[in-house]
Amino acid sequence: MDNALQERLQLALAAQRRAFEAERMPSYAVRRDRLQRLLAMTRQHGDALVVAMAQDFGHRARQESLLADLFTVEAGARHALKRLRRWMQPRRVETPLHFLPGRNVLMRQPLGVVGIVSPWNYPYYLAMAPAVAALAAGNRVLIKPSELTPATSELMARIVAEHFAPEEMQVITGDAEVGKAFVGLPFDHLFFTGSTAVGRHVAQAAAKNLTPVTLELGGKSPAVVDRSADLTLTASRLAFGKLFNAGQTCVAPDYLLVPREMLEPLAQRLLAEMRRMYPRIAGNADYTSIVTPRHLARLQGLIDDAATRGARVLRTHDEQPDPGQDRRLVPALLLDVPPEAAVMREEIFGPLLPIVAYDRVDEALAHINRGDRPLALYWFGQDTAASDRVMRETHAGGVTVNDCLWHLGQEEQPFGGVGASGMGSYHGEWGFRTFSKEKPLFIQSRFAGTKLFQPPYGATFERLLALLKRIS
Numbered sequence: 001m002d003n004a005l006q007e008r009l010q011l012a013l014a015a016q017r018r019a020f021e022a023e024r025m026p027s028y029a030v031r032r033d034r035l036q037r038l039l040a041m042t043r044q045h046g047d048a049l050v051v052a053m054a055q056d057f058g059h060r061a062r063q064e065s066l067l068a069d070l071f072t073v074e075a076g077a078r079h080a081l082k083r084l085r086r087w088m089q090p091r092r093v094e095t096p097l098h099f100l101p102g103r104n105v106l107m108r109q110p111l112g113v114v115g116i117v118s119p120w121n122y123p124y125y126l127a128m129a130p131a132v133a134a135l136a137a138g139n140r141v142l143i144k145p146s147e148l149t150p151a152t153s154e155l156m157a158r159i160v161a162e163h164f165a166p167e168e169m170q171v172i173t174g175d176a177e178v179g180k181a182f183v184g185l186p187f188d189h190l191f192f193t194g195s196t197a198v199g200r201h202v203a204q205a206a207a208k209n210l211t212p213v214t215l216e217l218g219g220k221s222p223a224v225v226d227r228s229a230d231l232t233l234t235a236s237r238l239a240f241g242k243l244f245n246a247g248q249t250c251v252a253p254d255y256l257l258v259p260r261e262m263l264e265p266l267a268q269r270l271l272a273e274m275r276r277m278y279p280r281i282a283g284n285a286d287y288t289s290i291v292t293p294r295h296l297a298r299l300q301g302l303i304d305d306a307a308t309r310g311a312r313v314l315r316t317h318d319e320q321p322d323p324g325q326d327r328r329l330v331p332a333l334l335l336d337v338p339p340e341a342a343v344m345r346e347e348i349f350g351p352l353l354p355i356v357a358y359d360r361v362d363e364a365l366a367h368i369n370r371g372d373r374p375l376a377l378y379w380f381g382q383d384t385a386a387s388d389r390v391m392r393e394t395h396a397g398g399v400t401v402n403d404c405l406w407h408l409g410q411e412e413q414p415f416g417g418v419g420a421s422g423m424g425s426y427h428g429e430w431g432f433r434t435f436s437k438e439k440p441l442f443i444q445s446r447f448a449g450t451k452l453f454q455p456p457y458g459a460t461f462e463r464l465l466a467l468l469k470r471i472s
Contacts, residue, residue, distance in 0.1 A: 005174070005181055012170055013185050016113045016140035019167035025109060026138040028085055034135045034168065035084070038128065039077040041163040046070050048155060049124055056123070056149035058289040058327045064245055069124040072409065076129050079411040079428055080136045087136065087432045090441075098468050101445040108436040110138030112188035117179060117202065119194045120146035120291055121248045121349075127156060130191045130214075131169065133431025139189075141169040144182040148291060180205075187211050189435060193250075194218075195347070196372075196420050214424030214434055216250070217417050218347050221374040223253040223404070224364055224390055225266065226381025233402075234380040235269035238353075239277060241378070241404020243331055246288040247351040251376040251398070251408055254348050257364040260357040267314060267333055267355060274316045274331050281328050282321040289327040290350060296327050299350040302343040303332060306354075311337040361386065368394050373419035378404050397421050 023030075042049075050065045080087075091106045114134040118127035127143050134141045143160075145153040150173075157171035164170070172182060183190060183202045186209040192202045193216040206213045223241075225234055241253050258266055278287045290296040307313050312335040321328050331351040337344055343354055358364040368377070377396035379387055387401060397417035398407040408415060416425030426434050444450075452464050 002177070005178060009172065009178075009181055009185060012142060012166065012172060013113060013187070015167045016142065016170070020110070020112050020140050028088055031084060031088075031136055031138055032081060034164070035077050035081050035132065037163045038132060038135065039074060039081070041159055042070055042073050042077070042124075042128070045155070045159045048159075049152065052151040052155045053123060053149065055151045056120070057291050059285075060245075060288045061286050063286070064288060065124075068245065069122050072125050073128045073132065075409070076132045076411060076427070080132055080432070083429065084136055087429055095442075097471065098449065099442070100449075102448060102450075103443050103445075105441040105443060107439045107441055108137070108433070109439055111435055111437055112139060114139045114141050114435055115182065115185060115187040115190045116141060116143045117183060117190070117192045117194065118143065118145045120148035121245065121250070123149040123152040124156065126193045126216075127171075130193075130426055130431065133426050134189075134191075134435045135169065137432050137435035139435050140167060142182075142185075142187075143169070143171045144179055145171060145173065147173075147175045147179070184208070189214070191426075191434075192216065199422070214426065215417070215422045216415075216424075216426075217375065217420065217422040218250045218349075219372050219374045219417070219421040220254040220344075220347055221251060221376040221378070221396070222368050223256050223378035223380065224368075225256060225258045225262065226361075226379065226383055226386050227259050227262070228381040228383035228386065229262075230382070231262065231266050231269050235266060235273045237380075237403045238378075239270055239273035242353050243274060243277065243287070243351050244405065246290060246329065247331075248288070248291060248349055249405065251405055252349075253353070253376075253378055253404055254374070255344070255354040255356060257356050257358055257367060260359055263335070263355060263357045267335060270333060270353070271314060271316055278316070278331075281317050281319055281330050282326050284328065287328050290329050291327075293323065293327065295350070296323055296329060299329055299348070299352060302341075302346070302348065302350075302352060303334070306334050306337050306341045306343050309338050309341050311335065311341065311354075361389070365390065365393050373397075373417075373421055375417045375421035376400070376405075376407070395419065 050062055053065045054060045093104045093106055095104045116130050123145060127145050131141050145156055153173045157173050160169055160171045183205045190206045190211050191214045192199055196217045199215045199217045203213055278284055303313060314333040316331045329351055334354040337354045373395040375397040377399050379390050379401050395418050400407045411428040414425035414430035415427040416422055424434055
């Protein structure tokens with residue numbers, strides 16, 4: 001490892017740790033000021049961030065950047081500002097009878113220095129949303145953004161430096177070697193968003209320092225269509241969820257499970273809805289490009305592999321944009337895909353949607369439960385009993401019923417994975433708690449019955465213990 005790189009990272013961490021040691025419990029006013037500066041930064045530089053993200057992707061729909069990267073950060077910051085004072089308050093919790101008149105209190109303290117590793121697909125949101133929570137909780141923050149979105153990363157580094165002192169929050173740019181060194185630093189908490197494969201390496205690096213981690217990963221998120229579903233409504237919402245950001249979303253529906261008799265009608269409605277939303281592909285300002293030529297080639301390879309194994313490939317458009325000039329990929333539905341195809345084993349992260357037929361709901365449930373637990377699950381239908389059964393008999397990080405993606409935007413609900421799709425959660429108060437130590441305090445009274453438990457032991461101790469066993 002380059003010594004200069006290691007020294008640069010160590011110095012950044014040391015500066016933040018010294019600042020935290022000098023202010024271990026930032027006041028409400030200090031935290032509020034930091035959140036207001038982050039909010040002002042987002043609003044002031046929104047247009048420049050949209051331009052930078054479009055430059056990194058080759059093309060990115062302006063509206064998608066405004067909604068998914070900028071509005072979400074603003075909404076999270078405003079939510080935290082409104083509730084910050086309440087979140088910071090020590091909380092009384094129940095005290096057992098035999099410890100009265102003592103009392104129990106939970107005190108929330110910042111952890112110290114938080115490291116955030118953010119991915120390329122929503123480069124501003126997935127860096128700043130956890131930063132909102134970490135700053136609200138009173139921490140110092142170091143951010144390592146993705147090297148695959150260099151324009152956005154460099155802009156974030158510049159604007160953060162304009163609005164924050166480096167010992168408050170700092171962005172560290174660089175390649176994968178920088179990222180590898182970054183996750184090996186002895187943070188007080190490490191927050192990573194990315195693939196499951198990389199997440200395993202991050203967890204191993206953090207374990208060497210006993211650094212607690214939050215891992216926001218991915219996986220193959222299923223969408224289950226029930227026989228009670230309205231196919232036109234379902235197709236419209238699935239098309240939006242699949243093609244937003246050209247499918248480069250960790251909670252995008254990865255494959256559909258559809259009653260066999262509904263497969264063809266739903267496929268045709270999906271194609272129609274995708275064409276309605278995107279009448280053309282090449283040069284369409286509303287349709288986002290695939291982030292790099294390597295990612296585009298991987299997706300084309302998934303299509304080719306499925307086709308050679310006998311899958312039917314239904315493309316929304318006949319046009320074929322020149323990949324050297326335009327990395328927008330024509331959306332495709334994949335039918336009759338064998339389970340050994342790569343597209344059924346890997347997270348897709350693009351505008352490809354396999355559709356799997358089932359005859360009985362038990363088959364759909366078994367299909368989901370054979371795989372790793374997904375980050376998201378979607379269910380479409382009007383049969384409440386059927387919905388309840390799917391909710392009970394599957395695991396997923398989060399669920400949206402009769403739509404896609406929107407559980408991600410709920411600040412009053414936790415967001416996080418389960419199993420291979422991640423560990424830990426954030427958003428709203430759950431993010432505040434992730435980056436806080438909830439320290440239990442027992443405050444003893446001057447007059448305490450616990451004196452009766454002190455030696456020398458005798459009959460009084462035995463009678464008191466027996467009484468407590470009966471009433472506890």
